[in-house]
Amino acid sequence: MTASSASGIPKSGFERILIGVESSPMSARLAKYVCGLVRPGVEVRIVSVAENPRALVPLGSLADAVFETIREELLRDASEAVKQAHEVFADANIDVDARVLELSRLGGYAGNALIDAAGEWHADLLVVGARQHHGMLRWFEGTVSEFVTSQTPCSILIVPASYVAAIHAYPRRILFALDGSEASFDALQSGLHLAGPGSSTRAVYIVDRAVRFLEKTFIDEGDKALAAAADFFANQINPVELGLVKTDPASDDIPHTIVREAQRWHADLVVVGTHGRRGFSRWFLGSVAGRTARITQTPLLMVRPHLNSYDACKN
Structure with missing residues (x-):
């Protein structure tokens, strides 16, 4: 990638x-x-x-x-x-x-x-x-x-408004939620521009265990996504982490898992891509983006790919 x-x-x-x-x-x-x-x-x-x-x-x-x-x-x-x-x-x-x-x-x-x-x-x-x-x-x-x-x-x-952590001169801990799509790697590329000299970065792929018969497929796709992310981080001098994160087996979903991971890791910025359309990577189509935005306790950057025409991105 x-x-x-x-x-x-x-x-x-x-x-x-x-x-x-x-x-x-x-x-x-x-x-x-x-x-x-x-x-x-x-x-x-x-x-x-x-x-x-x-x-x-x-x-x-x-x-x-x-x-x-x-x-x-x-x-x-x-x-x-x-x-x-x-x-x-x-x-x-x-x-x-x-x-x-x-x-x-x-x-x-x-x-x-x-x-x-x-x-x-x-x-x-x-x-x-x-x-x-x-x-x-x-x-x-x-x-x-x-x-x-x-x-x-x-x-x-x-x-x-619920975000009460100290605000620094630049984001110190940036969490990237990847879904394997080109859009999520666009978001990764854009979010890295916001990192400062002392920023730590973490890229995760959420394995949705609600669909049990697809769990292995999600894990395989997650491994590929994180391997591709490693290429983006190759020239980074800042600390980098990569990991698969799984939803709870029941009564859980991807947005809540992202929010929990951000809080667990003490992120001060979460970055996601929108409009991923490849394979099983459809997290941020429709309702998931809106639900993540409504429940986030951490600043959330949703990166939208622009097309060749600025106005075309409204379509």
Whole structure:
């Protein structure tokens, strides 16, 4: 297995990072985490979405004065979120572009607004925070989860609010979940660009024991995937680990196993590929990616291969 040239992700890593922030303390922490991923020459844009009052208060006869009061409050909250994140980058001497997306003028929904912003700016990485039941995690609940993870025209990094570990200048322990597909090796190649001089890396293949009669097949495929991964790591000077990890025999699945392995190994970044389509490697098609995103306790980078045309990756 060799590095794919079809990814479309620059060989130097992500070059245009769009960060979606909201009015909560986690926005500054989100910005601090992204600071560790920024390398010289990377462009960063911070956006916050000011909701449409009429979408939040479904009253067709909402008085103009009330509408304006709510709109101004939402706009202040979004502006403050952008300001807090911007200050983090200023302290790190990183220039960023910052703006507020006002849905009362643009129309649509918050998730659509960020997806559109990523597409229009040709971002190759969209970063969002996630917290349960409110704020941005509503994008990652149910069918909305599938919409965002499938329709965002670039890779996506989710930083859960529950992640309370120390944030360093770069990811110190990066876990790669491979499924044997070209997409997962694209993700491995991209994730390695985020490693620093002291980073430890671990690549795992999850053997799904729920399908018992295929367990041996999965093990064989996993051995091949890890052997291919060893080629990617051949020139790495950082510590590298490779391993097969098995799901529990019952009441378990691949997303929960990835989350457990990340916690067991104390990873501060998990990297997976999306749209693998070869052999039995179909983990990250459809629901598995969304379920992993919803339950992760560790920042999760989902690398999406770009096609020759940027717009084609929306299809």
